Amino acid sequence: MKPDMFRDPVTILVGLGFPAEVRSATEAYRHLCEWPVRLRDNAHAVAFNACGAALRGEIEAETARGLFAAFAEKHDLLAPETSAIAASRLRRDRVRHIR
Numbered sequence: 671m672k673p674d675m676f677r678d679p680v681t682i683l684v685g686l687g688f689p690a691e692v693r694s695a696t697e698a699y700r701h702l703c704e705w706p707v708r709l710r711d712n713a714h715a716v717a718f719n720a721c722g723a724a725l726r727g728e729i730e731a732e733t734a735r736g737l738f739a740a741f742a743e744k745h746d747l748l749a750p751e752t753s754a755i756a757a758s759r760l761r762r763d764r765v766r767h768i769r
Contacts, residue, residue, distance in 0.1 A: 674724055676735040681749040682742050689749040695724035695731050698738040709745075717741035 724734035
């Protein structure tokens with residue numbers, strides 16, 4: 671496994687809400703580079719610097735992953751977990767059948 675790879679990907683929503691798995695500090699760094707300049711804030715700077723440090727081998731990839739995930743959460747980019755979606759659909763289906 672490459673040193674910049676995440677143990678578990680961070681799934682974010684891109685474009686028109688399509689999920690994309692970010693599997694490494696390199697991929698996270700690319701997403702952060704594409705983030706609009708006018709929307710960049712402290713969370714962006716911290717995640718951007720952490721991903722850069724992970725690419726240089728200065729910090730662990732998992733540290734960068736956590737900071738990228740925090741950035742994504744702050745900006746409502748995290749995709750909902752598919753198990754949570756499936757569970758909510760199952761609950762709705764059960765309610766319909768009970769009525």
